[in-house]
Amino acid sequence: MSSVDPAHETPDHGPLAYRPPGLSRRTFGGLAGVGAAAAAAAVGSLGALASAPAAAAAAPAQPGERPFRAAPGRRSRRPNILFILGDDLGWADLSSYGASGIRTPHLDRLARQGVRFTQGYSGSATCSPTRFSLYTGRYPGRTEGGLAEPIADRSVGLEPGHPTLASLLRDAGYATALIGKWHCGYLPDYSPTKSGWDTFFGNFGGALEYYSKLGLAGEYDLYEGDAPYRDLRYYTRIVTERAVDHITEAQKRSGGRGADRPWLLNLNYTTPHWPWIADGDTEESAEIVRRITAGDRSALFHEDGGSLEKYREMVEDLDRSVGEVLAALRRSGQEEDTLVFFASDNGGERWSYNWPLSGNKASLQEGGIRVPTIVRWPARIDAGQVSHEPVFTPDWTATLLEIAGARPDRSHPLDGTSLAGYLLRGERLAERDLFWRVRGERALRRGDWKYYRGKGGQDQLFHVTADPREQADKAGHEPELLTRLRTAWEAVDRTLLPYPKR
Template sequence: MKLITQPVIPTIRFKNHSVKVFTFFIIISTLFSSTIFAQKKQKPNVIFIYADDLGYGDLSSYGATKISTPNIDRLAKEGLKFTNAHTTSGTCTPSRYALMTGNYPWRKKGTGVLPGNASLIIPIDKITLPQVFQNAGYKTGAVGKWHLGLGSPGKDINWNKSLQVGPNEVGFDYAYFFPATSDRVPTVFIENHNIVGYDKEDPIEVNYKEKVGKEPTGKENPELLKLQSSPDHGHNNTIVNGIGRIGFMSGGKQARWADEEIAHVFLSKAEQFIEENQKNPFFLYFSLNDIHVPRMPSTEFKGKSKMGLRGDVILQMDWTVGEILKKLKALDLEENTLVIFSSDNGPVLDDGYADKAVELAAGHKPAGVLRGGKYSAFEGGSRVPWLARWPEVIKPGTVSNALICQIDLLSSFAKFFQQKIEDTDATDSFVVMDALIGKDKIGRESIVKQGGALSFTKGNWKYIEPNNNEPFNKLTGTELGNDSKPQLYDLSKDLGEKTNLAGQYPNKVKLMAEELAKIKEAGGSR
C-alpha cells in the first residue's frame, strides 16, 4: 500500500472566479480525504482476541452442531477463516511466549506452564509484538489473562508493593490483567503496576510450596466448595469464591475477584481502551479467561448451552466477541480495524474440576476431526481456530488453507510497518502478511511445534520425534502423541493422524528428522 503524503493539485483555468474557488476546494477536499484514507489503511487498528483452551471443533463456523457461536462466526462470514492455523505449543504459556517474542519456546528453559508467582520470562531487551506497534506510533493495550510472569528473574514477587516488571515493560502502554490463570493464586486483578482494590491492612502472601495463613483449602474442607475438584489435579489448595485453586494465598480479601465477574470486567476494560484510543491507531491484545477452568460463567449464561458449564462459557465468550464488534461499529471503527480471533492451544474437557464437561458434551467434538487436544503433539493440541476481519482489505467469506502460526505476527507486522528486526530477535518468526489477509494461499513453508513431543510439519507431511514419555494423560484423557518410534503422517489424506506411515517411508522420516535437527541447532539468529 502506497502512502500519499503530498497531493498534487492540477492547474485548471476558469472563466468564473466563484466556480474556480468552489471547484478548487472540491479537489482539495477529495484529495485530502484520499490521503487520510490511505493513511488509515497503512495503520489499521488491530485487535487480537485470544481465547483460552478453545478447540478446532468448538465453533459452529468450524463445524460444531451442538452449540452455536454466531458472533464469532460473523468474523468468518465477513472476513477470513483459516483451516491450517497453529500455535507453537499445546499449552498456554509457551504459546503466548512465542506470540510475544517471535521465538520458539522450546529453545528457552522456563517457558513451560508457569505458577502464579513466576518471574517475567519475556526479555525486556528484545523486540516484542506490542513494541512493533509502539514503534509504529500505536497505543498498545493488554487486557485479560497474562501468564508470562512478573518481576525480575531470581527475585520473589512482593505483592504488597508496586509491581514494576510486567506487561508495561515489554511494550504495553496500558495493562489490566490477572497474573496467571483463574485456577491459580493470586486471584487478583492488576492495573499496570498495582493490584486493584489492594488494602495495605490486609497484606497478600502467595506460596506454591507450602500453605500460608489459616484459610481453608479444598483438600482440608471440601464441604466448602461450590465446584468440586477432580482427583489428583492439584486444584485443592486455598479456596477463593468457593473454588479450590492451585497454590496457597492469604490476605487481599478485598482485592479478590469472583469468577462470575471476570468476563464482564475484562470486556469493560477492553471497551474502555478502544474508546479512549479511537482517534489514534491502537493495538489491543484481548486475552480472554474463557474457556479455561474453573468454568464459572456469569448468571445470565449458566445453563444456557445445555452442555454444562463448558458450553455456557463458550456462549459467554461468543457474547464477548459480539460486544467488541458492536463497540467498533458504534465508534465507526470497524472498516479500518483488523480483528483476529484465535486460541492459545487445543481443547480439554476435564482439566481439574468436576464440572461434568465430559458427561455433558453430548456428542460435541471439541477438537473436531483432529486427534489429541491440549498438551498433545497431535494436531488437536495446536491447530486452532483463526478468523480475521478487515473490511477495507479482506474479502468476506474467504477460506484459506495457508500454513500460518501466531509466532509470525511479530515479523509480519514489522515488515508491514517497514521496521527492521535484528538478526538475533524473533528468530523463528517469518513474514507472512499476505497470507494473514488472504492474499497468499501458501503461508510459511514449515513449522515446529511442541506438545508431548516436538513435531515438524512441512507441506502435507508431519513428523513427530520419538521419545519415551507417557503416551496418554490419564488425568485429562488426552493422547499426547508420545511414542518410542518415529511417527509420520500425510495430513492431506489423514488430518486425524490415524495411520503412521513411518515404516512405509523411511527416507522421508530420515530427511525430516535431519531438517528438524538443523532447525534446532540454528537457534539464535534469523
C-alpha cells in the same frame, strides 16, 4: 446462519485445483520468514474447498465461503490491530468449525466478514509458550521463560529487554494495550508494562477463579498496571467492559475520526479455561473459593466439576463478549481500518470438541495445536473466504510487524513468516517448515506431511491433509521422507535452549 454481509461480498473465484496426496506442493503466501526453519522444504498449498474431501472433512465448508484470493491494489492507512485470544478453546468449538451443540453467531459472522483458516496452529500446546511465541515472534524454546510449559511460579518470565510485538509496534508509533490474561511472568520482575505495552489491565497467572480472582496459590490476581484492582464481578464481563471502554476512548482521543495514532490491543480472555464457572454460578464459585482458602492447591483445576452443558455456556459467553467488543468497534467508526484477529492459545481441554482431530491441550497431536483462526480487515481483505494454508502463531507476529511498518530486531530474528504478501498481494509463501517442541514430544509439518514423536518415543509420519486424525502411520512407507523431516526437526532443536533438568 445468515448470509455474508452484502457490503463485503466478493465475486466467486471458483475452487482451486485439488492435488492428490503425495504430490509436491508449494504454498501461496507472504514474504520470506527469517526463522531457523524458514529454509526447509515447502509447506502445502491452498487446497480446494468443497472439492477436496480431506479438507472438507477437517473443516466443514460454510455457506458463502470461497477459496481465498488476495485483492491487490487496495490502499489504506496502517490499521489498528485487535488481537483476541480465547483460552483452551478447541478446534471445533465454534459453529463455523463444526460445533453442533454450541452457537457462536458473532464469531461466525466475523469469519464470514474475513478469512477463516482451516489449518491455523498455535505456537505451542499450552498457554504461556504460545504467548511467548506471539509476543516475540520466535519459538518458545529461544527464551528461558518459554521453556516453562506453562509458567507456574515467579522464577521465569518474558525478559523486559527482549523485543516484543508491542515494543516494536510502539517504536513504530502505535499505542499499545493488553487486557486480560498475561501469563508470561509475575511481578515484580515481569509485566506487560515492562515489555512494550503502554497499559495493562488483567491477570498475571494462568488461571483464576472467575469471581474472587484468586489464583492457583490463593493470591488475588486482578491488576491495573502493577497495582491490584478490586472487582468481584464475573471476570469475562470485566474484561469485555474494559475492552469496550478502551476502544471507545481511542475514538474520543481522535475526535471521532478514527484513531490518528494507530493502536494495538491484545485482548486475552480466560474463557473457557477451567474452573468451569459460567456467569451466575455463584454457589460453585463459593465452593471453589472455600477450597482455595483452605489450602487446596488443586481446587482451580476443578477436576470434579464441569459438564458439556457448562462448557457450552462458557463458549457462548465468550462469543457474546467478542460480539460486544466488535459492536463497540463498529460504533466507534474504526471497523474499516482495524485488523481483527481471533484464535485460541492452544487446543481444547477436557470438555472441548476437537473432531476429527486426535489429542488435546498439552499434546503436539493436531488436537493440541490446531486452533480456530479468523482474520478480518475490511479495508484490505475481501469477506467470505476460506484458506487451507498451514500457518502458526509466530507467522502472525511477522505479519503484523510488516503491515504496521515496524522493523524486527535483527539481534532477535523472527521464526515466523510474514503472511502480508499472501493476504494483501497474492504472493507465494517462501518454502518453510512449521516446528513444535514440548517436553517429551516433537512435531514438524512440511506440506501435507507431519513428523511426530510422542512421549512413547516412536517416530511417526502422517499425511495430515488426508488423515487429520493421525491414525495411519506412514513411517514404514516413506522412510526417506521420515528421515528428512526428523533431520530438519533436529536441526532447529539444536538452536534452542535445552530444557532444565527436573
